[in-house]
Amino acid sequence: MKFFEIDLSAFYRAAAGEKPVFESRTSVLSDDSDVPPKNAARISTVIxxxxxxxxxxxxxxxxxxxxxxxxxxxxxxxxxxxxPISCQSLQKAIQEDLQNDDVLSSSFLRSIVLVTEETSLDRETLGLLSSLGCERVFLVADTNVGKGPLFFSCRGIFRVFRLYPDTHDAFVTSVIPSLAGKDTYQSISASAYGQRTKCVAVPSRLYFKRTDELPLAGLRLSVKDVFHLKGVVTTTGNRAYESLYGEQDASSAAVQAAVDKGAVIVGKATTVEFAGAQEVEGDWADFRYPKMLEG
Incomplete structure (x- = not known):
């Protein structure tokens, strides 16, 4: 796959009147993006x-x-x-994405991909990107790259999930979409910020576009752990049920209906055992209930 790159730091060290030149490069597409087998080791990296x-x-x-x-x-x-990309139109696109998303931040602007058929940019536009702290610019025609914050290495391009501490112990588990199959999720276990509690991972809102067919695209939802979620264990607040049934092969109808409309499930929330009316708390309770805010 062909793309175009310019090293901004090298460009600005050159003569002031020099014309911006993007180097044409060809990427050998990695085979690491193949869907992993069901029993493959699950590796997650906190950055x-x-x-x-x-x-x-x-x-x-x-x-x-x-x-x-x-x-x-x-x-x-x-x-x-x-x-043709103008300085004004690009500045507007960058500002809007930074304002509309809580995952993308200026820290991700060190390297920038512009999904475009263009093969070069003018000096004014490069000056804008340099002022934002950008050091490398890539021009890529493949729209499958999409938009939003990403990570990249020699293995390819990775999607990003921001971690929020579960300070009220409201979640049994955090989940992210799995590459093992359509509408399938996998549990993740991640700690950060020096917190004792686990974190909840949320994807960028910029990965999704709402349409008539997907009116909930990008909407983040948690579901009570009495509902099944494909690929994830259901506890119903009871450890015996959890160990007996294991990972679910299909989501509950209500959950699947939300997923079909574009919603993204971010975790399974704690529940009173079997969703009963009682609120027991003691050594007979298998899971703790969420902490309540005072006042």
Missing amino acids: DVGEVSYLCEETPFHPLKLSDSSAIEQLASFLPPEG
Whole structure:
């Protein structure tokens, strides 16, 4: 796959009147993006970017290799309007994405992908990107790259999940979409920020686009752990039930209806045992209930 790259730091060290030249490169598409077997080891990586922690997917979602290094680096992808890219239109697109998403941040602007058929940018536009802290710019025509915050290495391009501490112990488990099958999820176990509690991983809102067919696209939902979620264990607040039934092969109808409309499940919330009316608390309770805020 062909793409175009410019090293901004090298460009600005050159003569002031020099014309921006993007190097044409060809990526050998990685085979690591193949769907892993069902019994494959699950690997998740917590990466700190500034004061925020993120989860990196175990497998690249796109095989494009922008780097020859195994080091994982942050990347931001944007979809500028079709045609020649102007400084004003690109600045607007970047500002809107930064404002509309809690996962993308300026820390990801160190390297930028622009999904476009263009093969070069003018000096004014490169000056804008340089002022944002960008060091490398890639021009890629493949729209499957999409937009939003990403990680990349020599293995390919990875999606990003921001980690939020579960400070009220409201979740039995956090989940992310699995590459093992359609509408399938997998539990993740991630700690960050020096917190004793586990974290909940949320994907970027920029990965999704709402349509008439997908009116809930990108909406983050948690489900009570009395509902089944494909690929994840259901506890119903009872350890015996959890050990007896294991991972579920299908989601409950209500959960699947939300997923079919584009909703993204981020975790399974704790529940009173078997969703009963009682609220017991003691050594006979298999799971603790969420902490309540005072006042």
